[in-house]
Amino acid sequence: MPLKELKTEWTPKIEAALDNTIEAQDFESSEGVREMLRYHMGWASESSPSGAKGKRIRPLITLFMTGAFGQDPSDALPGAVSIELLHNFTLIHDDIEDHSPQRHGRPTIWKKWGVAQAINTGDALFSIAELSMLNLVDTLSPRATLDAARELNRTCLKLIRGQYLDLSFESAESVETATYLNMIAGKTAALIGFACQLGAMVAGQSDLMQSQAADYGRNLGLAFQIIDDDLGIWGDPAITGKSTASDILARKKSLPVLYGLASSVKFRQHWQKETLTTEDVSEMSELLVEIGAQARVRQASARFTKKANQALEQIFPQPNHYAQALFELTKVLLTRRA
């Protein structure tokens, strides 16, 4: 089982490269920006201990993809770092936009240093992500590096479109399933798609192969997000660490909720209440099962899971160690219980 072994090998390398990339920036008399960035990334700084880090899934996918095409994953490291930094830039801004007070069990940047400094620090991480992508020129041709930088920004616009939709859902009475899928295609799937494409780009693969790699990533991302929605209502609290049906309580317009709002008067009536009791929430969760919303959600995640696996099988009919790790990772991510 190569996944565990390769994760153990590459995760510390990614972490070191992320750290070096931020440390390489000259913050001059604005060292506070570095401190906020280190805090967000989960690293120790002068004034605070280290905290929980993200799982660095996206950069791992990029590196494994490059390795799966037979090239040294190290060649993709500046690109993988760029993707993880871009992801974290969006987290800093999303936390402000969604009023999230906590991430990884600690106060978010805006909660700790205020909205103004948090916006500004997110912008800094965006610039550093761009700079890291341009560092690919150490291993790629200038033209290929430009292609990667262009694709990074196109992907970023997709994330922004997704976030625009997600924010607009808050005030929407109802949301079409197609619009919801559009939203997660931008907000979640686009960056995972690009993480895969970039791995293929660094390995010098054709446009067709790059687009197949991106296709795998997008389907992986879509399935991942829909499973997240599923677990947000039917996840085992003992495993997820959240209360049952926490997404209903948080009034999150996730896929099962959208099905409920579209097809059950009773569900809508509950939803419109000022406050929801524990009884409401568990009745709503049961309602969603009764009207077939749970089944539809599981069909959707199964469909995208199948597409992701098919894409991967097509790209790597005879998988090497790294490709095997991608198959394993797909399975782990898409059969998770939390």
Add this chain to the structure above:
Amino acid sequence: MPLKELKTEWTPKIEAALDNTIEAQDFESSEGVREMLRYHMGWASESSPSGAKGKRIRPLITLFMTGAFGQDPSDALPGAVSIELLHNFTLIHDDIEDHSPQRHGRPTIWKKWGVAQAINTGDALFSIAELSMLNLVDTLSPRATLDAARELNRTCLKLIRGQYLDLSFESAESVETATYLNMIAGKTAALIGFACQLGAMVAGQSDLMQSQAADYGRNLGLAFQIIDDDLGIWGDPAITGKSTASDILARKKSLPVLYGLASSVKFRQHWQKETLTTEDVSEMSELLVEIGAQARVRQASARFTKKANQALEQIFPQPNHYAQALFELTKVLLTRRA
């Protein structure tokens, strides 16, 4: 006098290129992002009429600089557009961070659509600025285009450092003059410096010449900002359209105010009052003249103005039309009354 003629020729070309660059983006089901961007840029959109636009000084400087080195300014257009879009991205975020409800006489994006959408829309403009810079590859080599993109992001980090300092001044008891100059070097002067450098880059100038061009721009930016601080207290209300000493009323820690806080007990006493009357404000403004703060501010702006002109004379001992326009622009910007 070539300035008027060249401004008349190039301003509409810049405006069209800005518009085309934003229109070229595919916003799919998130057309609202485009609407917000068009509104901010001052262009008409489906739901609102056009408003006042910025003066597009930065892209004009880039184009004139390229022309001053004897190259067709059109070659620099995607870069000039990138700089103006980057500037506008920072305005969208700054307006949120500074709680500014109005710009060009209309509500700011955050005031009209909320903080969340405004952050997200600013991020979109940042990505589009990056994409526009990469379009320089149509006229430059891939390697030169990468250099321009790298410099754009380094400049952006300088802006962010400047904004970090500016935000931290709000809660600071006192601010050293050196720290203040550091702040405006980042927040105002760095982008004007890069606008000049980029013009030289596109014209294929040496690193030395690029750095002299940047030096001109930085000094122009520093002088410009200090004159702005001067006008914010001693500008003629009939010309500036603001009330006398409006910066004191707004409690802005501008350069004259910092001198006052550092060297006048009486000024500090006024400053610490909960609310300032018209009498307080005019007394404070007079105090600043008495203690020599006005004279020091004017010495500082004169010093940077002289440096800017010297740099320009050194670069263009025999100025062509475009270089003459730069000399004129420097004069217009640094002798303005509003």
